[in-house]
Amino acid sequence: MTIHTMSTLFRYLTHSALWLSLASAAAAQASSPFEGVMPFQPLSSHDTYLLEMDGTISHTWPGTHAPGQAIYLNDAGNLVRTIKTNSFNGGAGGGIQEVADDGTTIWEFIYDDPTHLSHHDIALMPNGNILMIAWEFMTSNDAVDAGRNPNLVAGSTFAADSVIEIAPNGTGGADIVWEWRVWDHIIQDYDADKPNYGAIDQHPELINLNYPPTVPGQGDWNHINSIDYNADLDQILLSSHGQDEIWIIDHSTTTAEAAGHSGGDQGRGGDLLYRWGNPRAYRHGAPSQRKLFGQHDAQWIADGLSGAGDILLFNNGAGRPAGQFSTIDQFTPPLDASGGYSYTAGTAYGPTALSWSYTDPNPNDFYSGFISGCQRLPGGTTLVCSGGQGWFFEVDDAGTLIWEYFTSNTFKIRRYGTCDAPTTYCSTAPNSAGSGALIGSSGSTNISVGDFALSVTDAPANTPGIFYFGTGQASVPFGDGFRCATGTLSRLSVLFTDASGSGIYPLDFTDASSPAGSLSAGDTRYFQFWFRDNAFGGVGYNLSDGLSVTLCN
Known part of the structure; x- marks a missing residue:
């Protein structure tokens, strides 16, 4: 990690x-x-x-x-x-x-x-x-x-x-x-x-x-x-x-x-x-x-x-x-x-x-x-x-x-973590493509299912960026937007948005070489997308809103 x-x-x-x-x-x-x-x-x-x-x-x-x-x-x-x-x-x-x-x-x-x-x-x-x-x-x-x-x-x-x-x-x-x-x-x-x-x-x-x-x-x-x-x-x-x-x-x-x-x-x-x-x-x-x-x-x-x-x-x-x-x-x-x-x-x-x-x-x-x-x-x-x-x-x-x-005699039990849906928080900010980049997700937060992916929309087209996550929430000015994650931070690999300013990043919780591989059921992490935006005329980088994700199994 x-x-x-x-x-x-x-x-x-x-x-x-x-x-x-x-x-x-x-x-x-x-x-x-x-x-x-x-x-x-x-x-x-x-x-x-x-x-x-x-x-x-x-x-x-x-x-x-x-x-x-x-x-x-x-x-x-x-x-x-x-x-x-x-x-x-x-x-x-x-x-x-x-x-x-x-x-x-x-x-x-x-x-x-x-x-x-x-x-x-x-x-x-x-x-x-x-x-x-x-x-x-x-x-x-x-x-x-x-x-x-x-x-x-x-x-x-x-x-x-x-x-x-x-x-x-x-x-x-x-x-x-x-x-x-x-x-x-x-x-x-x-x-x-x-x-x-x-x-x-x-x-x-x-x-x-x-x-x-x-x-x-x-x-x-x-x-x-x-x-x-x-x-x-x-x-x-x-x-x-x-x-x-x-x-x-x-x-x-x-x-x-x-x-x-x-x-x-x-x-x-x-x-x-x-x-x-x-x-x-x-x-x-x-x-x-x-x-x-x-x-x-x-x-x-x-x-x-x-x-x-x-x-x-x-x-x-x-x-x-x-x-x-x-x-x-x-x-x-x-x-x-x-x-x-x-x-x-x-x-x-x-x-x-x-x-x-x-x-x-x-x-x-x-x-x-x-x-x-x-x-x-x-x-x-x-x-x-x-x-x-x-x-x-x-x-x-x-x-x-x-x-x-x-209770009475029972063969055995299993406990299943409740898989709450991810929730957004914090604020996005205007960028050169419009009113602000939005973070999202698809798939299940159940790590055993293995189909969870992060997404971003409304970012500048064909722009490099990274999804990163932290152990805590924040909402403080940073660059041309707001930083929404704090604590111990980990970054995922570089993602280029497509021509519509969108991108999808699947998370592999079984990959020990990826920061996602260190995450386990019960963990809550706070995700955000950071991207370059020189065309906006500000500091030159911006961020999406934040996404709170609790994993289960």
């Missing part, structure tokens, strides 16, 4: 019931909560609610199904919610809907048939497609035939997980366009006559069919409970409750490649690229090296947020040797320059230590043995849903509680 004083800058061209508790006096000196709205749907409810920061419900989307389990808002502002059509096991879903503000279902996709049932979580992709987790039903005999020890089978059903990608088809439904199956990537060392027989400790890229030894009576072997997508890496992050691990797989594969062991950007097909949390699952490490205990909501921290690129998750703590308490854990995966993960054969995947963790000052006060989630927010704070307690709260980096809300 290039920082300038005003003189240097111009010399270059010459954020059960429902109650809210805000921070106590001790927390008053902590970070401020990130302002936004939170859609949520208690497990017992058919309706989805929009929660404001002050604890009020500002909107309700009526429904006819319990959640199945996750809900999100998409870039269009519509609700995308999973629905429960089946009660196979905890987390059962069966479908997904996109719902408009007025409650109209825009499209619906049902994945509930004798061999499949969607469950738990979904991931919204930048291209509008959606990733879904689904059980693939088979029999216990199928599991034994594949090499599971018969003594480790209970009940008649065995369910392995899969991931599907669906694309809304514009006719009220969606189509499956990609698939990955756990069943294509299993290994076992029980039955040497099976083709998947092998040394488990030598193949951490494969999933041990006989781990864990005990599976719930419904046969829910993996119980994957969260999914996240990283568009930059084209990889998928999964949280496997059954194995007490997180897994990363390659999404750049075709469906055929995803069923095998080669292909895709990493050349490994659908095999695991990385796993972490419980090395016993692949016969490495001592019990003391286990890090995860029934975890939920594993996610990459997005660019522009504190800890970007790290993995954040809700570590439920069920069966934790130190006691039953929950934590929010963050760690740095060993990503290499090629998008792969560093690994030393014969060892457990790193890291061995967390990069950040939150534990309640009274650990036993914060515990949810099931469901739950978390989210890193702009400003470095972290939103938590202790689902079994019906407790939403926000903590700062030091672990200070700065916001909370209580």
Whole structure:
């Protein structure tokens, strides 16, 4: 980011019931909560609610199904919610809907048939497609035939997980366009006559069919409970409750490649690229090296947020040797320059230590043995849903509680910054082309949308100028006009107006080499256009009015 004083800058061209508790006096000196709205749907409810920061419900989307389990808002502002059509096991879903503000279902996709049932979580992709987790039903005999020890089978059903990608088809439904199956990537060392027989400790890229030894009576072997997508890496992050691990797989594969062991950007097909949390699952490490205990909501921290690129998750703590308490854990995966993960054969995947963790000052006060989630927010704070307690709260980096809300059991929540429209302020001044240059904008101030652009009109034609921005507002005479921004100032690159005296400058918030790349959701900046105007007969330069912009995500 290039920082300038005003003189240097111009010399270059010459954020059960429902109650809210805000921070106590001790927390008053902590970070401020990130302002936004939170859609949520208690497990017992058919309706989805929009929660404001002050604890009020500002909107309700009526429904006819319990959640199945996750809900999100998409870039269009519509609700995308999973629905429960089946009660196979905890987390059962069966479908997904996109719902408009007025409650109209825009499209619906049902994945509930004798061999499949969607469950738990979904991931919204930048291209509008959606990733879904689904059980693939088979029999216990199928599991034994594949090499599971018969003594480790209970009940008649065995369910392995899969991931599907669906694309809304514009006719009220969606189509499956990609698939990955756990069943294509299993290994076992029980039955040497099976083709998947092998040394488990030598193949951490494969999933041990006989781990864990005990599976719930419904046969829910993996119980994957969260999914996240990283568009930059084209990889998928999964949280496997059954194995007490997180897994990363390659999404750049075709469906055929995803069923095998080669292909895709990493050349490994659908095999695991990385796993972490419980090395016993692949016969490495001592019990003391286990890090995860029934975890939920594993996610990459997005660019522009504190800890970007790290993995954040809700570590439920069920069966934790130190006691039953929950934590929010963050760690740095060993990503290499090629998008792969560093690994030393014969060892457990790193890291061995967390990069950040939150534990309640009274650990036993914060515990949810099931469901739950978390989210890193702009400003470095972290939103938590202790689902079994019906407790939403926000903590700062030091672990200070700065916001909370209580309701009933909820799977997880996300907070969305309110995207206010940019507003003009300050005054323009006459220039050689007329009554004054005007600043404007187009696109969304949501940095994840990526289409925001600044504009100027009514400036002199074919004239060099720059958009610049500051951390504060001003309105003081400067040159032949008024300076409208102050504080720490940053300039963008030179723009020449066209023959009509207009210009457009797209902002790329992902470009680290640009001042715009330093901006994050929650930031407010004050923009103005400076331009040369020797023909006016004054000092020789002038400015537009100002534009106040608050970014969100």
